[in-house]
Amino acid sequence: ETGVTQSPTHLIKTRGQQVTLRCSSQSGHNTVSWYQQALGQGPQFIFQYYREEENGRGNFPPRFSGLQFPNYSSELNVNALELDDSALYLCASSYLAGPSTDTQYFGPGTRLTVL
Amino acid sequence: AQTVTQSQPEMSVQEAETVTLSCTYDTSESNYYLFWYKQPPSRQMILVIRQEAYKQQNATENRFSVNFQKAAKSFSLKISDSQLGDTAMYFCAFMKLNNDMRFGAGTRLTVKP
Numbered sequence: 001e002t003g004v005t006q007s008p009t010h011l012i013k014t015r016g017q018q019v020t021l022r023c024s025s026q027s028g029h030n031t032v033s034w035y036q037q038a039l040g041q042g043p044q045f046i047f048q049y050y051r052e053e054e055n056g057r058g059n060f061p062p063r064f065s066g067l068q069f070p071n072y073s074s075e076l077n078v079n080a081l082e083l084d085d086s087a088l089y090l091c092a093s094s095y096l097a098g099p100s101t102d103t104q105y106f107g108p109g110t111r112l113t114v115l
Numbered sequence: 116a117q118t119v120t121q122s123q124p125e126m127s128v129q130e131a132e133t134v135t136l137s138c139t140y141d142t143s144e145s146n147y148y149l150f151w152y153k154q155p156p157s158r159q160m161i162l163v164i165r166q167e168a169y170k171q172q173n174a175t176e177n178r179f180s181v182n183f184q185k186a187a188k189s190f191s192l193k194i195s196d197s198q199l200g201d202t203a204m205y206f207c208a209f210m211k212l213n214n215d216m217r218f219g220a221g222t223r224l225t226v227k228p
Binding site: 033035041042043044045046056058080088090092104105106107109110111 | 121153157158159160161162165169189203206208215216217219220221
């Protein structure tokens, strides 16, 4: 198992609500990436945080936002939930140093259901 | 934009046999990383193997090896001596330096006893 943890495991929300998902990075890692995995599909990149700053973003609207804290834990916030936001949300931590990058290690995911 | 294609939605193999999963990708970058991840029903995405594009030698991890053909933009995974625990979704992924990772749609592998 990796040292990446996520909470909660499952979550049910209704359309229009807001949700916060949490991730704790593996020790020694300074970068966290978030992915959305719809049922039967591969993960889609949402964004990446490096040293508390957004370091890249995929094709997701601004209602998807994030935070990275000094201890490298992270949050994914989604506002105005839509039915299509129902998915498995994965976070992955890695160590970024200059021009090179390291392997991303994934947490177990949070299953979000929007009704 | 980088795209990753896995053309085999499902595959099956008998226990102890060898199976190869295919992956192709499209990029204009010269330096990048390629990965195979395994996702069992428990959902945890587990790294299987990693390949740096600048390395000509194919990566190997125990029973898992890759055939990396940079010019053809092909990155296949070979699993030798398949075990029941290898049953999972397998995702091929491409990553530029300091950038996001792009995944294929996955191949569902079933190992039969």
